Amino acid sequence: MKNTVPLKKNSEFLRLYKKGKFYAGKNIVLYVMKNGLDIKRLGITVGKKFGKSVKRNRMKRLIRENYKYYEEFIKNGYDLVFVARTREQMPDFADIKREMKFLLKKLDVFEQEKWCCLENG
Numbered sequence: 001m002k003n004t005v006p007l008k009k010n011s012e013f014l015r016l017y018k019k020g021k022f023y024a025g026k027n028i029v030l031y032v033m034k035n036g037l038d039i040k041r042l043g044i045t046v047g048k049k050f051g052k053s054v055k056r057n058r059m060k061r062l063i064r065e066n067y068k069y070y071e072e073f074i075k076n077g078y079d080l081v082f083v084a085r086t087r088e089q090m091p092d093f094a095d096i097k098r099e100m101k102f103l104l105k106k107l108d109v110f111e112q113e114k115w116c117c118l119e120n121g
Contacts, residue, residue, distance in 0.1 A: 004071060007043035007079060016043070016081050023106045027091040028063065030103040031081040040074055042067060043081040050086050059084045066097045070104060073111050080109070 007013060020033035035041060044063050046056040063082050074080070082100075091099075104110035 002071065003076070004040045004042050004067075007041050007081065012041075012079070013043055013045070013081060016079055020079070020081075021107055023103050024085070025099040025103050027085055027087060027095060027099055028103065029083040029085060030100075030107060031079075031083070032107045032109055033079050034077055035079045036077070038076050040071070040076055041079045043079070044084075045081065046084040047086070050084055055090065056084075058090065062091070062093060062096050063100075066093070066100050069097065070100060070110070074104060075109050075111055078109055 007016075016031045016033050020031040022029055022031040044060050046059050048056075050056050050059060063084065067082070101110065105112070
């Protein structure tokens with residue numbers, strides 16, 4: 001992830017949970033808040049109710065890989081936290097990819113112009 005810095009401190013996550021905008025999808029919830037910097041910051045959380053460590057780490061990897069795919073189309077100056085929702089079945093890569101794009105658009109963090117230029121050009 002080239003232009004993204006990880007969120008590490010618990011206080012940073014709590015600030016987003018309390019003050020940020022969020023939107024819930026079927027598999028993930030996205031919290032977004034402006035950070036006043038010219039960088040993107042990313043946090044990923046998967047609760048223990050999701051499953052054992054193997055399942056939780058797999059979900060984190062899926063979210064991280066999909067984020068890398070959309071990273072260049074996300075506006076700078078935002079903090080993003082993805083929270084995995086507990087489901088019976090583990091979602092696959094395509095499900096997460098589709099849902100992530102939907103959530104990013106819904107919270108107005110996705111730069112549609114760059115995306116359209118890439119598809120047409």
